[in-house]
Amino acid sequence: MTCSGFCREGRKRDNRRLKKGAKVTVKESTKLKRLIKAIWIFNWFNSCGFIELVPVVASRWDMERFGMIIVGSPRHADVLFIAGYQTLKSIKRAQRVYEQMAEPRVVIALGACTMTGGMYWDSYNTIKRLSDYIPINMYIPGCPPRPEAIFEACEKIFQHVKGMD
Amino acid sequence: MAAKEEPRILERITSQFRIKGEVRRRGRIWIDVPTEGFVDFCKWLKEQGFEHLSAISAIDWPVEGKFELAYHLWSYQDKILITLKVKIDRQNAVIDSVTEVWDGSAQAHEREIHELFGVKFEGNNNLTPLFLEDWQGLPPFRKDFDWREYVRGKYYDRQNERERVYYD
Numbered sequence: 001m002t003c004s005g006f007c008r009e010g011r012k013r014d015n016r017r018l019k020k021g022a023k024v025t026v027k028e029s030t031k032l033k034r035l036i037k038a039i040w041i042f043n044w045f046n047s048c049g050f051i052e053l054v055p056v057v058a059s060r061w062d063m064e065r066f067g068m069i070i071v072g073s074p075r076h077a078d079v080l081f082i083a084g085y086q087t088l089k090s091i092k093r094a095q096r097v098y099e100q101m102a103e104p105r106v107v108i109a110l111g112a113c114t115m116t117g118g119m120y121w122d123s124y125n126t127i128k129r130l131s132d133y134i135p136i137n138m139y140i141p142g143c144p145p146r147p148e149a150i151f152e153a154c155e156k157i158f159q160h161v162k163g164m165d
Numbered sequence: 166m167a168a169k170e171e172p173r174i175l176e177r178i179t180s181q182f183r184i185k186g187e188v189r190r191r192g193r194i195w196i197d198v199p200t201e202g203f204v205d206f207c208k209w210l211k212e213q214g215f216e217h218l219s220a221i222s223a224i225d226w227p228v229e230g231k232f233e234l235a236y237h238l239w240s241y242q243d244k245i246l247i248t249l250k251v252k253i254d255r256q257n258a259v260i261d262s263v264t265e266v267w268d269g270s271a272q273a274h275e276r277e278i279h280e281l282f283g284v285k286f287e288g289n290n291n292l293t294p295l296f297l298e299d300w301q302g303l304p305p306f307r308k309d310f311d312w313r314e315y316v317r318g319k320y321y322d323r324q325n326e327r328e329r330v331y332y333d
Contacts, residue, residue, distance in 0.1 A: 087296075088297075088298060088299075089296065089297070089298045092298070122312065122313065122316050123312075123316070124305050124312045124315050124316055124319075125296070125297065125305070127320070128320045128321070129320075
């Protein structure tokens with residue numbers, strides 16, 4: 001894994017008067033460890049999907065106490081949440097969002113509609129198998145999934161990353 | 166608002182244009198309009214106070230071979246909703262656009278109907294697809310569009326154990 005002068009390691013090494021433009025190598029495990037401390041989330045939500053995740057953000061379940069925050073750009077995000085039914089039009093945009101995310105990245109699908117089309121299983125314009133379009137790391141079933149289920153999924157990411165050392 | 170405003174307005178319309186209409190109930194008038202002179206009629210109605218085009222709906226009558234377009238017009242002045250019903254041929258679904266009368270609100274509705282029913286609005290300069298990208302096949306809201314067949318062909322996999330049932 002290489003890192004150009006813009007990231008944190010690059011700056012640290014710059015202070016030690018590294019030659020300008022030199023490539024700095026960051027260990028994969030170091031990079032993953034950083035993911036444990038703060039999961040930055042980018043949301044890709046259609047229809048009711050967004051409303052169902054709002055409780056996780058708000059004060060009662062408050063995901064920020066685990067270091068999870070929602071970011072405004074997919075380029076800053078570690079995790080992509082996809083919720084709501086995906087139409088053929090919107091999944092193309094989701095793919096573009098996914099491609100913009102930096103490695104390592106995790107994609108989590110929330111809810112029945114996202115995974116299989118749900119009640120729109122026979123619609124001419126809703127996709128039926130999400131994994132045909134985007135590689136999915138984790139599915140959270142439910143209509144909608146409980147906030148606890150979302151936390152459990154994120155906990156699995158934490159454990160997975162810890163286990164990678 | 167004066168009582169019994171509807172018959173008076175209907176009377177004014179029918180005497181001017183010799184077209185059929187009826188008062189459905191309080192505040193609701195239905196009018197059957199021919200395609201000839203349709204836009205001129207709309208212009209006249211707008212001058213009469215029907216300046217708000219709430220919606221355009223399309224109804225498919227495959228047995229009759231017609232598309233029926235319903236234009237819902239609201240008058241703020243008289244508090245009356247007029248529904249203009251225009252029937253056009255299904256095979257040659259072309260009608261004059263009312264964008265020159267109601268402009269922006271007509272534009273979006275016509276664009277949507279063009280996409281979902283395949284009705285062509287002559288004079289509307291932007292009829293590009295709104296919701297469906299790379300759509301191949303019949304306009305999906307037509308009655309003869311077999312969506313089960315379409316979904317089977319496009320999305321399901323006969324080899325997949327869980328989706329095989331949709332082919333039986």
